[in-house]
Amino acid sequence: MLKSKISRRLIFSFLLITITSLSLLGMYLLQFFYNENLKTKTENLIINARTIEVSLEDALYNPAKQDYVNNEIHKISDATNLRITIINVNGQVIADSWEQTEELDNHLLRQEVQDALHKKYGTSIRYSDTIKENMLYAAMPVYQNDELVGIVRTASTLYPIENSYKHIRNTIFTALCITIILAVLSGFILAYRQIKPIRQMIEDAQKIADGDLDRRIYIYTNDELEVLAQTINKLTTNLEEKISEADAETRKLSLILENMDNGVMLLDTQGNITTANQRARDLFRLTPDLMKKQSINAIGSTLLSETAKEVLKTMSTKSIAFKININHTKKTFDVFFAPIINSDNTVISILSVFHDISVLQEMSTRQTEFVANASHELATPLTSICGFSETLLSGALKDPVLCEKFITIIHTESERMDRLIKDLLQLAKLDSKEYRQQIKIESVDLKEVCLAVKLKLQAQIDRKAQNLQLNLPIEPVIVQANTDWIMQLLMNLTENAIKYTPEQGQITLTCTLDQNKVFVKVKDNGLGIAPEDLPFIFERFYRADKSRIRLDSSGGSGIGLSLVRFIVELFGGHIFVESQLKVGTSFTFYLPK
Numbered sequence: 001m002l003k004s005k006i007s008r009r010l011i012f013s014f015l016l017i018t019i020t021s022l023s024l025l026g027m028y029l030l031q032f033f034y035n036e037n038l039k040t041k042t043e044n045l046i047i048n049a050r051t052i053e054v055s056l057e058d059a060l061y062n063p064a065k066q067d068y069v070n071n072e073i074h075k076i077s078d079a080t081n082l083r084i085t086i087i088n089v090n091g092q093v094i095a096d097s098w099e100q101t102e103e104l105d106n107h108l109l110r111q112e113v114q115d116a117l118h119k120k121y122g123t124s125i126r127y128s129d130t131i132k133e134n135m136l137y138a139a140m141p142v143y144q145n146d147e148l149v150g151i152v153r154t155a156s157t158l159y160p161i162e163n164s165y166k167h168i169r170n171t172i173f174t175a176l177c178i179t180i181i182l183a184v185l186s187g188f189i190l191a192y193r194q195i196k197p198i199r200q201m202i203e204d205a206q207k208i209a210d211g212d213l214d215r216r217i218y219i220y221t222n223d224e225l226e227v228l229a230q231t232i233n234k235l236t237t238n239l240e241e242k243i244s245e246a247d248a249e250t251r252k253l254s255l256i257l258e259n260m261d262n263g264v265m266l267l268d269t270q271g272n273i274t275t276a277n278q279r280a281r282d283l284f285r286l287t288p289d290l291m292k293k294q295s296i297n298a299i300g301s302t303l304l305s306e307t308a309k310e311v312l313k314t315m316s317t318k319s320i321a322f323k324i325n326i327n328h329t330k331k332t333f334d335v336f337f338a339p340i341i342n343s344d345n346t347v348i349s350i351l352s353v354f355h356d357i358s359v360l361q362e363m364s365t366r367q368t369e370f371v372a373n374a375s376h377e378l379a380t381p382l383t384s385i386c387g388f389s390e391t392l393l394s395g396a397l398k399d400p401v402l403c404e405k406f407i408t409i410i411h412t413e414s415e416r417m418d419r420l421i422k423d424l425l426q427l428a429k430l431d432s433k434e435y436r437q438q439i440k441i442e443s444v445d446l447k448e449v450c451l452a453v454k455l456k457l458q459a460q461i462d463r464k465a466q467n468l469q470l471n472l473p474i475e476p477v478i479v480q481a482n483t484d485w486i487m488q489l490l491m492n493l494t495e496n497a498i499k500y501t502p503e504q505g506q507i508t509l510t511c512t513l514d515q516n517k518v519f520v521k522v523k524d525n526g527l528g529i530a531p532e533d534l535p536f537i538f539e540r541f542y543r544a545d546k547s548r549i550r551l552d553s554s555g556g557s558g559i560g561l562s563l564v565r566f567i568v569e570l571f572g573g574h575i576f577v578e579s580q581l582k583v584g585t586s587f588t589f590y591l592p593k
């Protein structure tokens with residue numbers, strides 16, 4: 001208990017108050033009692049001296065009545081227990097009730113005698129060697145006919161007063177001791193009662209501080225401690241609310257971070273990765289063990305760490321384009337760096353956000369390529385049209401044979417341009433989202449489309465003495481699509497088959513269906529496509545090298561197959577190709593029923 005400062009202070013205060021107040025009170029009372037008793041005793045002695053003086057009056061200093069006086073003062077002394085002394089003006093003792101006058105010395109220089117000679121009376125306290133006690137003396141001057149004739153002195157022992165004084169002093173001391181014990185005891189009890197709730201409060205508050213925010217302090221002392229406990233409880237509730245709000249906010253943020261499409265990383269001031277979201281971890285294969293030790297350099301470029309250093313130095317944001325090969329795929333990121341600045345204006349961390357712009361980049365590259373390809377494809381026939389028309393104008397017109405030859409070339413080239421422009425327009429149409437949404441979806445019978453295609457291309461087939469065989473089921477083959485676009489799709493595939501199959505070649509158009517899908521296969525035994533070209537043939541303007549040896553004077557634009565794939569996918573299908581050089585090619589697509 002004494003370990004507690006509060007207990008020590010309480011007990012000490014109790015003791016201090018008790019000892020001081022009791023001591024002061026005791027001292028005052030003792031002094032008061034002693035003085036009062038002394039005063040009363042002195043008054044009594046004076047009265048007695050006066051009474052003796054009055055009663056013995058003339059006999060007092062009359063040598064003839066010396067015996068009478070002696071007798072009288074002995075009688076009074078026996079009755080009152082006082083010592084009575086009659087002294088003449090010279091200080092000589094004439095009579096004394098306790099001592100023989102002959103044995104007594106001159107009393108003139110006694111304090112009380114001196115005082116009585118000059119004042120109304122005199123008093124003094126002296127230790128008596130005779131009775132070994134303190135004595136109180138009172139001396140009264142005696143006047144006869146206005147002349148000082150002597151002094152009557154009365155004296156009494158102070159033993160009773162001093163005895164009472166000692167007794168009271170002991171009583172007060174005992175009371176003081178008892179009170180001290182009681183004060184210490186009550187101090188202990190009070191301190192215990194005060195400290196118990198405080199201790200409980202400290203214990204609970206420590207648990208709250210250690211994170212147990214569900215804990216509350218239950219103290220019902222009906223005083224300030226209870227108010228303090230309630231305040232701490234309120235504080236804890238507020239803290240709990242704030243923490244859960246912050247937790248929710250953090251959870252929300254981490255959820256956003258974890259699920260966002262951008263890779264986000266936090267770097268320390270050394271450029272080491274401290275945190276990375278799921279996307280960043282997946283993209284750059286960051287493992288938790290590696291993360292804290294790994295510098296951003298490990299991702300594959302010093303550019304990143306240099307930019308991070310610059311951001312750290314300038315304390316400002318920075319964006320860079322960052323290219324990297326991930327799983328043999330070229331990726332381009334727009335990386336945004338931002339410093340995280342502390343309240344004391346120092347950078348504590350660097351935020352880096354990796355925004356994958358590979359698709360955008362590819363789109364832009366494709367667009368550029370597309371424009372270049374389209375321009376190139378248009379420029380080739382245009383150059384030849386220009387060249388031949390110039391030759392015609394500079395004289396060839398006059399030669400009918402040359403003239404016909406050149407005009408035929410100009411016609412063929414313009415037809416090629418026309419086809420190219422039509423194909424481009426078709427592509428542009430399909431590229432437009434608005435147009436795609438407007439396409440009318442209807443039930444299309446593929447059997448009928450195949451028959452129509454055969455009819456339309458019969459002339460071309462005949463020109464090359466080829467054979468187009470249709471393998472169609474008996475029942476109608478219905479898909480939900482658009483007749484014109486399905487027609488375009490089959491026309492492109494069949495025209496290609498005709499184009500890239502030598503004369504007398506065999507082309508087959510087969511239609512099959514299962515429970516959910518309709519399959520169409522366009523097969524030929526033509527030139528075939530080299531394996532290295534196969535992955536690219538559906539790309540715009542792509543023409544396999546072999547096909548550049550034009551079998552048909554009309555040539556190709558390299559757009560047909562890209563349109564085919566576009567149409568198939570537009571109606572929820574998929575197309576694939578199988579081919580072998582000099583053996584043949586088969587394009588198979590399916591559409592949902």
Ligand code: ADP
Pocket residue numbers: 496497500501524526527528529537542543544545546547548555556557558559560561562585
């Ligand atoms: P093009 O207008 O050049 O025919 P396509 O996009 O239709 O353009 O075809 C792309 C390339 O695919 C062609 O240049 C050709 O090399 C190849 N190809 C397409 N169909 C066949 C086929 N049936 N047999 C051989 N090669 C083909």
